[in-house]
Amino acid sequence: MEISELGEFGLIKRLTKDLEHKNTSTLKGVGDDCAVIAPEEGMQTVITTDMLMEGVHFDLTYMPLKHLGYKAVMVNLSDIYAMNAIPRQITVSIALGKRFQVEDIEELYNGMRLACDAHDVDIVGGDTTSSMTGLAISITAIGVAPKDAITYRNGARETDLICVSGNLGAAYMGLQLLEREKAVYRQMVRNAEDEARANGTNIEDAINAIPQPDFAGREYLLERQMRPEARKDIVQRLKEAGIKPTSMMDISDGLSSELLHICHESKCGCRIYEERIPIDYQTAVTAEEFNLNVSTCALNGGEDYELLFTVPLTANDIVSGIDDIKVIGYITQESLGKALITRDGQEFELKAQGWNPLKG
C-alpha cells in the first residue's frame, strides 16, 4: 500500500494501534501535542537521542527493516543503561523516501516495538514525515534513576578497575562479512547479466538464480551487527551485587575511543591489557580470515553496545564473580598516560581510531 493513501495521521494511527503502556509514569502517549510523563518518587530523569541516516549508519541492501528498527531503539536504550538508569519511554521520528510502502514502515516499527517490549519501554510520541531521498530515523529515549545511582563519565579514580561486559569486535567483524558478501553479490549480478545477454536468456531469471550468501558458523557476528542487545542485565547484576560503578559509558564508537573519553572526563590515565580484552572465537577466526589484527578490531570496531565501566579496587572479587564481566586494566594518575600493554609486554599509547561519522 502506498503511504500517500493513508497520509500522515492515517499512518501514525496504523503504526500506533494497540500500543499499550507498560509504565505507570506514562500518562499520555501518542495523540496530543506532547506526551505526558509523571514524576517518579526520588528519581531523576535521563534523556538521550540518536539519529540514524541511510547510507551513513545503515545499508538496506543487507539490513532488514525489522532489525533496523530494533537496533535503532537499542542504541538509545544502551545510552540510558550507560548512566546506570532504567529506560521508560521513547519518541520515534521517521522520514521516508518515496520508495517505501506502508508495509515497509510497519516492519521497521515492529522491530522498534519488539525492542521496546523486551525492555519494558513505552513509545509515547514521534513524527512521521517524508524525505526527498533516503530513510532517516531519530529516536529520543527517556529513563529514570535515583539521584545517587546515576553514573557519569567523570567519576573514575586512580586504582579503579576498568571493566567491560560481553565481548568486543564482533559487530565490526559482522559488518566486514556483510560488506564482503555485498561486493561478491554485486559482481555475481554483473556476471549473470553479461552471461544472460550473451546467451539471449532472461536476465531476471539469471539474477534470481544467484545463491544466497552462506553465513553458516558466522551467525553470531551477523547478530551482533544487526541485532545488538543493550545490557540491561549488567546494570541489574551490578545493582544486585551492591556495586555502583564510579564511571560508565556504552561502547558505540570503540573501546579505545570510549576509554579515552572516561580518562579525559575523569582527568586520569589508564593501563589496559590486550590479553584481557574479551573476544569471541568467531571474531578471532574471522579477523584472521580477513587478515585483520583482532585486537585492533576489538579496540576500535565499535557498535558492540557493551558497557565500559570502572569500579573501586575493593570490588575486584565481586565483579570478577559476575558472569560476562571482565576486568581489563586499571585507572592511573593522569601523568602516567593512557597505555595499552600488548601480549608480549610492550607498552603503547592508546589511540582512538573509532568510527567518526564526520571524518573524511
Add this chain to the structure above:
Amino acid sequence: MEISELGEFGLIKRLTKDLEHKNTSTLKGVGDDCAVIAPEEGMQTVITTDMLMEGVHFDLTYMPLKHLGYKAVMVNLSDIYAMNAIPRQITVSIALGKRFQVEDIEELYNGMRLACDAHDVDIVGGDTTSSMTGLAISITAIGVAPKDAITYRNGARETDLICVSGNLGAAYMGLQLLEREKAVYRQMVRNAEDEARANGTNIEDAINAIPQPDFAGREYLLERQMRPEARKDIVQRLKEAGIKPTSMMDISDGLSSELLHICHESKCGCRIYEERIPIDYQTAVTAEEFNLNVSTCALNGGEDYELLFTVPLTANDIVSGIDDIKVIGYITQESLGKALITRDGQEFELKAQGWNPLKG
C-alpha cells in the same frame, strides 16, 4: 572550514562552547551518554519531537540557516505551550550533507541558541552526524506543568468558546511570496546566462547583477514564515487571568485540521464564523494579489504556530479582554457536525485541507 577537520567531537565542542544552563533542573547537559534532569516539585513532564527535512520542510535557497535553526526550535516549543506547559530543555540532532561548512552549522546553531535564550530553554544534548544528501534536523523538547494545568485536546465541551491567538494565514502567504520570487529569480538567471553567452560577457557578473527581490511592505509575511514565535505570552496571559483552557493545540497544519482534531478527541462538534477569523491586512492584500481566497489561506495555510483553544462560556468577558485573543466560534454537541459559517451566512462543513507531508 571543512567539518571533517574537526570531526564529530570537535564540532560538538565548538557548537556547545559557552552553553550556559538557565534552568536549575538541568543537572547535566551535553557531554555524557545522557543529559540529566532533576524533578520539579509538583510538576509533570511533557515531551515532544519534530523532524525537519531539507526539500520537504524547508528550502535553503531562501531560508537562511540562522532562521531555520530558530524556527526548528520554535515549532517544538509551540507544542510545549500547546499543553499549557513551560519548556525547559531541548536536544538537537543534525545530519549534514557534505556541502556544509563548519560556519554554516554555527549559523544554524546560533539560530537555535537565540530561540532557546528567548524562551529560557537549555540545549542539553543531541547528535551530529553526516547525511548522504540534504540537511535533516530533529529536535526534542521537554517541558513541565503542574498536573492540573496540563491541557489536552480532549477537554472541549458543548458551549465552550473557540479561541485563537494572533492572526492566521500570514505564514502561508509568506511562503507563496518566497516561492514566487524564487521562480522569478530562476528565470532571470536563465535570461542573464543566455544574454551573457550571446554577448560574450562574463556569466557570473551577469548573475550577480540581478537585483534582489523587493519585499517592501511584505516583511511581516516573510517574518511569519521564516521566524515564527511560539506563543509563550498567551499561555502566561491566560494563567494571569486565571483561565485554564478546556482544550488546546498549536496551529501548525492549519486551523481547520487542528479544530477537527479537537472535535474528534473531545467528541464534539463546532461552529466557527468566517468573519471572526483574525487575518492581518498584509495577508488579505497579498491573497488578493495571488487571486486566493484569504479565508481558505487562514483555514488551511498552516505554520502560523498560533494557539487554538477552548474556554468555558463563562470566561467570555475575560478572554475577550485579553489582547491578541479572538473568539471565533463555539463548541456544539457532536451530532451537529463541524460547521463554518461564511460572511454571507451560508453554512459549510469544515474540512481539513491542511498540509500533509505524506500526501501525494
